Amino acid sequence: MTLPRPRKRFGQHFLTDRHYLGRIVTAIDAKPADAMVEIGPGPGALTDHLAERVEKLHVIEIDRDLASALRARLDPAKVVVHEADALEFDFAQLPQPLRVVGNLPYNISTPILFRVAEYAARVRDCIFMLQKEVVERMVAAPDTEAYGRLSVMLQYRFAMELLVRVPPGAFTPPPKVDSAVVRMVPLGEDRLRAKDEAHFERVVAGAFSQRRKTLRNALKALGRDEGFAASGVDLGRRGETLSVAEFVQLADASCAG
Numbered sequence: 001m002t003l004p005r006p007r008k009r010f011g012q013h014f015l016t017d018r019h020y021l022g023r024i025v026t027a028i029d030a031k032p033a034d035a036m037v038e039i040g041p042g043p044g045a046l047t048d049h050l051a052e053r054v055e056k057l058h059v060i061e062i063d064r065d066l067a068s069a070l071r072a073r074l075d076p077a078k079v080v081v082h083e084a085d086a087l088e089f090d091f092a093q094l095p096q097p098l099r100v101v102g103n104l105p106y107n108i109s110t111p112i113l114f115r116v117a118e119y120a121a122r123v124r125d126c127i128f129m130l131q132k133e134v135v136e137r138m139v140a141a142p143d144t145e146a147y148g149r150l151s152v153m154l155q156y157r158f159a160m161e162l163l164v165r166v167p168p169g170a171f172t173p174p175p176k177v178d179s180a181v182v183r184m185v186p187l188g189e190d191r192l193r194a195k196d197e198a199h200f201e202r203v204v205a206g207a208f209s210q211r212r213k214t215l216r217n218a219l220k221a222l223g224r225d226e227g228f229a230a231s232g233v234d235l236g237r238r239g240e241t242l243s244v245a246e247f248v249q250l251a252d253a254s255c256a257g
Contacts, residue, residue, distance in 0.1 A: 014042045015103055015129070017170035024181055025049045027163050028101055028127050035095035035124075039086045039102030039112065044070055046103070051079050058094055060086050086112050097124035106131045106175065110150060113138075120157045126184040127163070135162050135180040143241045149208040153201065155244050157191070158184040192248055200251040207239025207247070214238060215250070227254025 015021055024046065030036060030053035037058040041047040043066065051057050051074065060082045061067040067083040074081070082089065087108065091098065100123060104112050109130045116126060133146075139160045140146035154160065164181040168174035194200035206219045216235035219228055228235060231253035233246055242250070 013103075013106075013171040013173060013175045015045055015166075015170060016172045017166075020164070020166050020170045021045055021049070023164050024127070024129065027181060027183070028099075030054050030099075034099050035097065036099045036101065037091070037094055039100065039128075040105060041070060042066060042103070044074070046101070047074070047079065050101070051075075056080065058082060060084055060089050062086070087115055089115075091116070091119045092122065096122040098122055099124050100126040101128070103129040106134075106177070109134055113150070113154060117154060117157050120186045123186055125186075126158075127181065128184070129166060129179055129181045131175075132165060132178040132180040135182045138182060138184075142243050147240050148211075149204055152204050152208075152242075152244055152247055154184070156194075156200075156248075158186055160184050192245055194248045194255075195252045196255045199255050200248065203251040203254070204239075204247055207242070211238065211240060215242075222254070224254035224256075230254075 015024075028050070030050055032053065032055050034054050036050060036054050037060060038047055038050060039060050041059040041061055042063075047057070047059055047070065056078060058080045059070065061070060062083070062085050064083060067081050070079070071081045091100075098119070100116055109128075113128075116123070134150070137146045137148060137150050138154050139162055140148070140151045161183050162180055163183055166179040166181065168176065168178065171179075202222060203219065206222055207215055208218075210218055214236050215228070215233070215238065218239060219235075228250060231250045233242065233250045
């Protein structure tokens, strides 16, 4: 396969190492009946493997030239190419339960994760390759340096596991950082839920807005002092020490109404 010229504005780094490509294909373990979408297929190295395994594959590619090249060489009855921005794409139009895979552009990986999280109820699992530092934040435990807003907001909806570490040399061009593959599985209908998810998000964001501050000081701007005090969570702690369940407890106690 002749590689196109990577475009910096799209943060393109194409996975070209067959060994690591094979490990990712094995981790995905695609079956014929799987409803699957690939974000950022690029020139289609992973796409080709997936298209051989599933009855129909959807791909989302923002690069007009790459999307055109994929349409030109892939069977449209097998692979549907959506020329679109994954941050704006309506995943609800695809079959469910949906499997979402892809090598996410490092410059917008976090916004894409939050976008996909909006559709967690429709998703079976996600297998993404991202910057290793981002994956470590996603799976981090409370009271560790990597634990933060991203950890809490994703662990609120998904069980996650780091599957494969991928070195820069596996890509063309090589990125300046290591990469990793993560599996995300929605927790299901019986998962812990906040009474007001918008308020929960504000509480989590506030708690991590200034990591060195205690919860009492970090959450002052939300103006729910009495509710926070009644939560049973020690407000002298810092946000990075709270579990997801404790954040829900804090948000629910301070929820208006």
